[in-house]
Amino acid sequence: xxxxxxxxxxxxxxxxxxxxxxxxxxxxxxxxxxxxxxxxxxxxxxxxxxxxxxxxxxxxxxxxxxxxxxxxxxxxxxxxxxxxxxxxxxxxxxxxxxxxxxxxxxxxxxxxxxxxxxxxxxxxxxxxxxxxxxxxxxxxxxxxxxxxxxxxxxxxxxxxxxxxxxxxxxxxxxxxxxxxxxxxxxxxxxxxxxxxxxxxxxxxxxxxxxxxxxxxxxxxxxxxxxxxxxxxxxxxxxxxxxxxxxxxxxxxxxxxxxxxxxxxxxxxxxxxxxxxxxxxxxxxxxxxxxxxxxxxxxxxxxxxxxxxxxxxxxxxxxxxxxxxxxxxxxxxxxxxxxxxxxxxxxxxxxxxxxxxxxxxxxxxxxxxxxxxxxxxxxxxxxxxxxxxxxxxxxxxxxxxxxxxxxxxxxxxxxxxxxxxxxxxxxxxxxxxxxxxxxxxxxxxxxxxxxxxxxxxxxxxxxxxxxxxxxxxxxxxxxxxxxxxxxxxxxxxxxxxxxxxxxx
Amino acid sequence: xxxxxxxxxxxxxxxxxxxxxxxxxxxxxxxxxxxxxxxxxxxxxxxxxxxxxxxxxxxxxxxxxxxxxxxxxxxxxxxxxxxxxxxxxxxxxxxxxxxxxxxxxxxxxxxxxxxxxxxxxxxxxxxxxxxxxxxxxxxxxxxxxxxxxxxxxxxxxxxxxxxxxxxxxxxxxxxxxxxxxxxxxxxxxxxxxxxxxxxxxxxxxxxxxxxxxxxxxxxxxxxxxxxxxxxxxxxxxxxxxxxxxxxxxxxxxxxxxxxxxxxxxxxxxxxxxxxxxxxxxxxxxxxxxxxxxxxxxxxxxxxxxxxxxxxxxxxxxxxxxxxxxxxxxxxxxxxxxxxxxxxxxxxxxxxxxxxxxxxxxxxxxxxxxx
Numbered sequence: 063x064x065x066x067x068x069x070x071x072x073x074x075x076x077x078x079x080x081x082x083x084x085x086x087x088x089x090x091x092x093x094x095x096x097x098x099x100x101x102x103x104x105x106x107x108x109x110x111x112x113x114x115x116x117x118x119x120x121x122x123x124x125x126x127x128x129x130x131x132x133x134x135x136x137x138x139x140x141x142x143x144x145x146x147x148x149x150x151x152x153x154x155x156x157x158x159x160x161x162x163x164x165x166x167x168x169x170x171x172x173x174x175x176x177x178x179x180x181x182x183x184x185x186x187x188x189x190x191x192x193x194x195x196x197x198x199x200x201x202x203x204x205x206x207x208x209x210x211x212x213x214x215x216x217x218x219x220x221x222x223x224x225x226x227x228x229x230x231x232x233x234x235x236x237x238x239x240x241x242x243x244x245x246x247x248x249x250x251x252x253x254x255x256x257x258x259x260x261x262x263x264x265x266x267x268x269x270x271x272x273x274x275x276x277x278x279x280x281x282x283x284x285x286x287x288x289x290x291x292x293x294x295x296x297x298x299x300x301x302x303x304x305x306x307x308x309x310x311x312x313x314x315x316x317x318x319x320x321x322x323x324x325x326x327x328x329x330x331x332x333x334x335x336x337x338x339x340x341x342x343x344x345x346x347x348x349x350x351x352x353x354x355x356x357x358x359x360x361x362x363x364x365x366x367x368x369x370x371x372x373x374x375x376x377x378x379x380x381x382x383x384x385x386x387x388x389x390x391x392x393x394x395x396x397x398x399x400x401x402x403x404x405x406x407x408x409x410x411x412x413x414x415x416x417x418x419x420x421x422x423x424x425x426x427x428x429x430x431x432x433x434x435x436x437x438x439x440x441x442x443x444x445x446x447x448x449x450x451x452x453x454x455x456x457x458x459x460x461x462x463x464x465x466x467x468x469x470x471x472x473x474x475x476x477x478x479x480x481x482x483x484x485x486x487x488x489x490x491x492x493x494x495x496x497x498x499x500x501x502x503x504x505x506x507x508x509x510x511x512x513x514x515x516x517x518x519x520x521x522x523x524x525x526x527x528x529x530x531x532x533x534x535x536x537x538x539x540x541x542x543x544x545x546x547x548x549x550x551x552x553x554x555x556x557x558x559x560x561x562x563x564x565x
Numbered sequence: 566x567x568x569x570x571x572x573x574x575x576x577x578x579x580x581x582x583x584x585x586x587x588x589x590x591x592x593x594x595x596x597x598x599x600x601x602x603x604x605x606x607x608x609x610x611x612x613x614x615x616x617x618x619x620x621x622x623x624x625x626x627x628x629x630x631x632x633x634x635x636x637x638x639x640x641x642x643x644x645x646x647x648x649x650x651x652x653x654x655x656x657x658x659x660x661x662x663x664x665x666x667x668x669x670x671x672x673x674x675x676x677x678x679x680x681x682x683x684x685x686x687x688x689x690x691x692x693x694x695x696x697x698x699x700x701x702x703x704x705x706x707x708x709x710x711x712x713x714x715x716x717x718x719x720x721x722x723x724x725x726x727x728x729x730x731x732x733x734x735x736x737x738x739x740x741x742x743x744x745x746x747x748x749x750x751x752x753x754x755x756x757x758x759x760x761x762x763x764x765x766x767x768x769x770x771x772x773x774x775x776x777x778x779x780x781x782x783x784x785x786x787x788x789x790x791x792x793x794x795x796x797x798x799x800x801x802x803x804x805x806x807x808x809x810x811x812x813x814x815x816x817x818x819x820x821x822x823x824x825x826x827x828x829x830x831x832x833x834x835x836x837x838x839x840x841x842x843x844x845x846x847x848x849x850x851x852x853x854x855x856x857x858x859x860x861x862x863x864x865x866x867x868x869x870x871x872x873x874x875x876x877x878x879x880x881x882x883x884x885x886x887x888x889x890x891x892x893x894x895x896x897x898x899x900x901x902x903x904x905x906x907x908x909x910x911x912x913x914x915x916x917x918x919x920x921x922x923x924x925x926x927x928x929x930x931x932x933x934x935x
Binding site for chain 2: 104105108109111112113114115116119122123126127129130131133134137138140198199200201234237238239241242244245246248249251252253255256257260345533544548550551
């Protein structure tokens with residue numbers, strides 16, 4: 063009995079076979095978008111039925127590494143314990159993956175400048191997969207590249223167009239270029255990924271934080287505040303909100319004060335050239351060792367009259383700046399009628415008190431440095447001077463404590479300096495606790511003041527300024543040299559091999 | 566192969582074969598092999614490496630072959646292969662690990678450097694350990710040595726099963742096929758038994774690679790990050806700095822020194838394990854990470870052992886020329902040796918009536934295993 067096979071049901075004619083060809087922009091984007099779901103499908107199929115192919119496995123490798131990075135970032139941000147602690151980890155993971163993707167593209171751009179070859183090119187294989195054209199040096203299907211483009215590449219790469227073997231020669235040249243570039247990628251990726259990721263984190267952390275808090279503020283301001291205001295139940299919250307909106311605008315004086323508090327220690331460090339201490343000292347784990355070096359440097363500097371006057375000038379400048387910043391703020395708190403109406407008298411008094419304390423402690427800290435100058439003016443041996451400076455800096459009572467004693471009310475002064483708790487809580491809701499943070503670390507002794515300033519300086523400088531620039535510069539220079547000198551360089555013809563053809 | 570000077574292919578008949586070929590060379594492939602060896606023609610050969618050989622091969626690959634390959638790649642060698650490109654693609658993992666560890670160290674942040682160094686080491690160890698574990702499980706269950714290497718004509722050492730599209734089945738010997746077929750449960754007497762093995766090998770290559778990618782890239786990476794995150798790692802370098810003092814101490818004997826060094830090194834490491842695998846004291850996400858990770862590992866091993874080959878019917882030609890349908894079990898075939906019989910009891914021995922009361926001292930009838 064012979065069986066009749068049913069006719070083949072197909073929309074296409076039976077003899078057409080889909081060929082590999084160039085890929086459309088839309089298809090390339092879609093291929094990138096389906097990376098993870100397609101990888102999940104590949105894994106499921108392979109584990110269930112055992113079917114799979116090498117290229118799909120490579121895609122699964124990419125996707126699983128991506129998920130691994132996401133998993134590490136997610137896990138790292140689990141038990142951080144402070145709000146916003148998740149941000150650096152996700153930022154780090156994202157910039158890690160981004161720099162992994164960007165490094166080859168940067169090198170490819172250089173290659174394209176030199177040779178005109180676009181190594182990012184992809185094609186659509188006969189099974190509808192979008193694949194990189196130059197991935198496998200032994201299998202580059204150049205037939206998918208249009209004839210015109212191939213001819214242009216031949217002209218650019220110096221392949222003679224009248225050579226009957228020109229396609230083969232082009233293939234050889236492209237293989238050499240792609241192999242060289244791929245190897246260079248691999249050498250650079252190990253260096254570039256940590257460095258670029260660190261640079262990205264450093265550059266992006268503050269803007270992203272601001273962006274997130276702005277977005278959160280927008281939600282609160284749009285949906286929460288109208289409700290609170292309309293209720294009329296919490297007039298104090300309403301009044302404080304308005305007052306803070308007036309006072310905590312980035313352009314206003316209060317914010318300038320907090321910025322000044324960040325900048326002032328830096329300028330002092332710069333004047334005293336403490337930022338030029340070796341990094342091993344700056345980040346030494348023993349505070350006593352660091353303090354000793356600071357005193358040594360100070361004694362050395364202040365023996366010179368020019369240096370003394372420079373420090374004097376810096377202190378005067380800073381005091382002027384303080385006056386310039388706090389004057390309008392004082393005026394606002396004392397004379398602004400709108401604010402007087404909005405805030406009850408006792409709260410205004412608190413603000414005034416905090417402001418006075420900030421001014422007083424800043425002035426006291428700067429006055430301490432003036433006293434150091436006076437000690438140094440008397441002259442004496444370096445070692446003796448160093449000891450005197452050390453004693454002065456260590457034993458001078460904290461400006462903060464002085465302030466409290468001056469007030470005569472230690473407990474309330476402490477409470478005020480730490481910030482009024484309900485206020486801080488409200489500010490926390492609105493993500494606007496700048497007022498509390500700008501007063502949190504005021505009134506230190508010169509010793510802890512300098513040590514803290516040095517810490518901040520060293521931590522800030524460690525990654526951002528030195529290391530990535532150094533390594534990044536090295537990578538840029540070496541890549542430029544490699545592409546300029548070695549890429550696509552043909553070996554000198556062997557004189558022992560005689561060439562055929564007419565001559 | 567005309568180039569080798571072999572006689573042209575002749576129609577096969579047993580008499581002719583016996584006349585023209587010596588008894589020691591029963592097949593043509595062996596004869597060709599001998600010819601190649603005589604004329605020093607390189608071929609692809611399987612390398613039966615043991616543990617020590619593999620270790621030496623790994624060291625040689627790391628320190629000699631890879632730098633040479635990098636130089637070949639930088640000069641754009643015309644005979645550069647894809648497997649060489651894959652070899653160079655491993656470089657960023659080592660180089661990146663070194664840079665990741667060194668960067669905070671250069672900046673003077675030693676604790677961060679220690680933490681990052683620990684995480685890099687844990688990552689590399691976790692990846693290679695997971696892959697080795699999965700390979701060992703496949704070897705035990707199916708007899709497939711997924712780490713089997715061969716040396717190609719051009720001298721590169723590559724994996725036989727590196728690709729699932731183009732695996733080098735041509736290099737496998739009947740011994741390999743027999744071993745794998747027995748463990749896969751493919752019955753003898755199946756038409757094209759080697760073909761059945763090859764079909765299942767493709768499935769095994771795909772599923773093992775998928776398992777490796779999923780488990781190593783995701784689970785091991787997360788686990789490495791989790792273990793490296795402990796502050797207990799900060800004690801490890803100080804344990805090493807104490808070692809010279811121990812070895813310079815003249816009062817201790819050599820055994821005491823070794824013991825003290827091991828105790829010194831293991832103490833902070835045990836601290837790490839205590840810190841990280843503290844199920845009772847950990848938070849919910851720590852429990853989830855530990856149990857989830859170990860559970861996934863166990864599940865993948867269970868998958869290897871119990872999944873077996875896809876259900877398939879084999880038609881077996883038996884010796885009496887009858888045909889039988891066989892479906893291999895998906896469960897592992899435990900080929901345990903049978904219990905040896907006691908020699909002093911004949912096989913057809915039947916026990917006579919002993920009486921109604923049990924007596925001791927009589928040899929028992931041997932039963933089967935299980």
